[in-house]
Amino acid sequence: MSGTTVARGRIDKRQAILDAAFTVFAREGYAQAGVDAVAAEAGVAKATVYNHFGDKENLLRAAFAAVAEDALAKNMAAVERLTGEGDLRERLESVGLALMDCYCDERSWALRRLMAAELSQLPDLLDIVQRRAADRVMEALADRLARLALAGRLQLTDPLLAAEQLAALLSAPLDRRTRLGTQEVPEEELRHLAKAAVDTFLRAFGKEPAEAV
Amino acid sequence: MSGTTVARGRIDKRQAILDAAFTVFAREGYAQAGVDAVAAEAGVAKATVYNHFGDKENLLRAAFAAVAEDALAKNMAAVERLTGEGDLRERLESVGLALMDCYCDERSWALRRLMAAELSQLPDLLDIVQRRAADRVMEALADRLARLALAGRLQLTDPLLAAEQLAALLSAPLDRRTRLGTQEVPEEELRHLAKAAVDTFLRAFGKEPAEAV
Amino acid sequence: MSGTTVARGRIDKRQAILDAAFTVFAREGYAQAGVDAVAAEAGVAKATVYNHFGDKENLLRAAFAAVAEDALAKNMAAVERLTGEGDLRERLESVGLALMDCYCDERSWALRRLMAAELSQLPDLLDIVQRRAADRVMEALADRLARLALAGRLQLTDPLLAAEQLAALLSAPLDRRTRLGTQEVPEEELRHLAKAAVDTFLRAFGKEPAEAV
Amino acid sequence: MSGTTVARGRIDKRQAILDAAFTVFAREGYAQAGVDAVAAEAGVAKATVYNHFGDKENLLRAAFAAVAEDALAKNMAAVERLTGEGDLRERLESVGLALMDCYCDERSWALRRLMAAELSQLPDLLDIVQRRAADRVMEALADRLARLALAGRLQLTDPLLAAEQLAALLSAPLDRRTRLGTQEVPEEELRHLAKAAVDTFLRAFGKEPAEAV
DNA sequence: GATGAATGAGGATTCATTCAT
DNA sequence: GATGAATGAATCCTCATTCAT
Structure with missing residues (x-):
């Protein structure tokens, strides 16, 4: 006891x-x-x-790994919600928004910033974050997109590339808007960006005719 | 003398x-x-x-500004080559590749890494790099896309968003592939990525029917 | 049990x-x-x-005392072999060699080095080693020399001084030769040094005419 | 200026x-x-x-070397006063006393203590002190003894050994008396010890009949 | 204007020692 | 009685910065 x-x-x-x-x-x-x-x-x-x-270095590694694991779990949960049920666009937007939330999480920004900062001194941090987290999320997303393609809901040949592009459309605009995570972006704008990303994605890879932005 | x-x-x-x-x-x-x-x-x-x-801080700022200026110039030169002449896809691919080259430049990576590292301590670095360089490139790119839309070559309503998305498609996949700039990516793969980015972009915003990936 | x-x-x-x-x-x-x-x-x-x-200090004292006791016993055993029986020169050489062995013992060197090191901080270590060991060996040696003098085998008036000088002749040259205990000295050289020490000692204090070195 | x-x-x-x-x-x-x-x-x-x-280690080395050099000079000066002029016994006693003074100098004791202390960690200290100082003094002393032998004033075959023994007789008793340099020894006792050392030395190596102690 | 020397503040790391179990 | 964990004080060393020349 x-x-x-x-x-x-x-x-x-x-x-x-x-x-x-x-x-x-x-x-x-x-x-x-x-x-x-x-x-x-x-x-x-x-x-x-x-x-x-x-030592300090090892402390960083451990702290890193812990946060990366959390982030991985959250991202995975988001991706796993990407099933074929219901309206595809809605689903994509919802998942996209969830991924954006992950991306914008304060600790996620910190993780990326710290990694960038120490990359040249501690290259193994990259493995922790990228190989053990980011890459796996990307693969999982590719898996889901592939299943959607198989189900005839999407039209694509390279699911990993498509996943990368979807992720790019979702995340990259956030770098500018949040000024690398130093500025809040209102929920509404996030929603708008998610919509825009999904819209572009569906125009490129969807089967249904896409609407205008 | x-x-x-x-x-x-x-x-x-x-x-x-x-x-x-x-x-x-x-x-x-x-x-x-x-x-x-x-x-x-x-x-x-x-x-x-x-x-x-x-002092040291100021030295960083100055070094930063100098490199950022160079990067800005190189990026601007690339964007300015995006005119309406000739085949649109080819042009976009060529410009896209040039932008990728800028993005992959060693000093560019260093710039972004340093900025990420010191962001919380020296927030004004972000202004130097983003407001004085990245944003202006994005605006210039938006301008060119707007003109292409006006000329009936593209179909888009928010040129800045389109520019962001094009940039996203071009740059974001590089983060993974180059492992944040620590790994070389063969010219051929760059070309492939540029093609893929432009292809997706054109399917979403082009007027001509797009090819399969 | x-x-x-x-x-x-x-x-x-x-x-x-x-x-x-x-x-x-x-x-x-x-x-x-x-x-x-x-x-x-x-x-x-x-x-x-x-x-x-x-505490650490006390640990040193205890470890010190234990080793000093061992060394004392070994030295005493050597000295006690200095009796009047047999050839005096041979006996002195044999005892001298035994004392040299004690002196050269690894733990003896360590003892002296540690003592030198901590002398200014822990002056009582000196009592442990010198008063409780070295001095007693010297007195015992003086005793034996006195008896030999009484027996008419040696010619001396101050047995303690003679003991010191004998010990000096035996040990001091070893400091240089062994480089303060960091270098092995071949058994043969030890024997030679013992002979030389005893020879000088006997020329000074012996009754029989001494040989040349 | x-x-x-x-x-x-x-x-x-x-x-x-x-x-x-x-x-x-x-x-x-x-x-x-x-x-x-x-x-x-x-x-x-x-x-x-x-x-x-x-760094600290190097500082020790430098401080060491400086003191060792001083000590060397003082010892050499003493040895060099050992000429054939005048009464040999007096001269030896005088030089012996001077060497004892060197040996008893506070900084000399400190030098030897420090060296003993750090010997296992910094073996090169020994070279500084022994090879660059003590050995040279011993050689110089051997030289002078050799000349005295050549001049027929001493009877010896191995001058280096004789030098070592003379030095032993002079210095070793001081270890006990001064309790490794922590206790003052009155000038008078020093003089007595010098006399005793020289007396023993001369009995062993002198040509003139030696007196009783 | 350029330099070599000097400095004070601070940072990572270690270590003797204590305490709860 | 033996232990693992925790700690506060100290220690070596670095570094941004200043000054006299």
Whole structure:
């Protein structure tokens, strides 16, 4: 019983450090952020951070992986809602909006920013985020598009390319609009962008005649 | 004469520092890079760097602006080649490829990475890169698309959105393929991606019937 | 039975820690060596070390005393072999060689090095080693020399001084030859040095005419 | 002129750091001593220490070398006074006393203690002290003894061994008496020890009949 | 204007020690 | 009694920045 408490305490502490690390790194940048700040944010002693994670670099990796995993799960859930049921356009718009939400999540932006920042020093971060998360989402999306094509609802030959393009249409405009995640975009505009992306996508790959933008 | 030489020496030195700064910052990251390293790369004394640029932050800004300006010019030149002459698809593919080249340029990647890295600390970098460069390219592209629409070659109502989507189709797939600029992509694949982007774009916005992918 | 086992386990553990401590301190230096390293070498948890010895300083003292005791015993055994029986020169050479062996023992060197290192911080180490060991060896040697003088085999008035000088002749040249214990000296050279020391000693204090070196 | 001032300032600072380093290391031990303390003692900023010497280890080496050089010079001067002029015993006693003074010098003790302490971590310190100083003194002493032997004043075949033994007789008893340099020995006792050492030496290697101790 | 030297503030990391179990 | 985890103080070293020349 008390054993559980301790174990829990340990786990909690580890998790608290991971959360704190990501928060602080996201806020101040990896290089600028002090391990002191992480420890303070987590409410533990600096040495405890080192006991758990060895060094700052490894701490970043761990925090990274944790957030990337969350993001992966959220993205996957969104993609998995892309089935053939109901109206295709509506479904695509709904899924697209969900993906946009994932993309705009504060921690997602932070993840991408941190990765870009440290890419040249810590190239393996890219594997964590891209190979273990982004690529898999893309593959899953390609799978769904392929099934829709098989079902005669879409017209495409390279599902991975189509997935990439759909993702591109959904996400890329957000870079400018949100100023790389530093500016909120009203829900309404998101909806509009999702519609526009899906519209373009369907004009290119849909079977039904598309409407004008 | 010696005056000229000196003045030239001064200008050269300034330029050398800017180049060195960008190189070093790109290689090691802004925070990790020491002003020593920049000075060494430029072949001047550390104090000279301070004489010219005051402090490290300002040095980054200046180096940033210089590179952003170059990138802007290159992008603008590419966009300006998008006229109504000749076959539209060919033209779009050619311009698209040129834009991709700009996007893939090593210094461009470095620019975006550095910006992402320092965004939270130095938000004004974003203005330099986005407002003074990316946005203007997008507007110019929108202009050209608008003229093509007016000329009856394209069918679109929101040229800025169309420009964003074209840019999205061109650039976003590169993020994955080049692993954020850390991996070369063969010219052939670039060409293929450009074709695919333009194909999708034309199916959505073209007047002529589009071919299959 | 289990009580015995446990008690034995405890004693073994204590001894293991002492051995480990001396080994680690000798290898890495007292200040540089971590208590972690000692615990690891002993195969126990760090806290166990503290349970047994209270703090690092005390651990050093205990480890020190243990090794000093061993060294004392070995030295005493050598000195006690210095009796009047048989040929005096041979006996002196044999005892001298034995003392040299003690002096050259790896742990002896470590003892002296550690003591030198910590002398200013922990002056009481000197008492452990010198007063409780070296001085007693010297007194014992003086005793034996005095008896030999009484027996008419040696000619000396201050046996302690003679003992010091004999010890000096035996040990001091080893400092240079072994480079303070970091270099092995071949047995043959040891023998030669012992002979030379005894020869000089006998020329100064012997009654029989001495040979040339 | 002002240039001289600067250069002088720099040299002074360097020398001040070296002095301070040796003082602090000797007082607190190399490992325990902080570079802060050295800087404070020298009256400079910590970073200045690093500017001059790179790291702590190198600082130790430099401080070491400086003190070793002084010690070498003092020892050499003493040895060089060992000529054939005048009464041999008196001369030897005088030189012996001078060597003892060198040996007992506070900085000499510190040098040997520091070396012993750090020997296993920084084996090259031994070269600085032994090869570059102690060995040379011994050779010089051997030279002088050889000349005395040639001149018929001493009777010896291996001058280096004789030198080692003379040095042994002079120095080794001091280890005990001064408790490794932590206790003052009155001048009178030094004189007595020098006499005793020389007496034993002359009995072994002299040509004139030796007196009783 | 360019430089070498100096500095103060700060950052990553280690370590002796304690405590709850 | 033995342990794993936690901690606070210290330590080495770096770096942006300034000054005298």
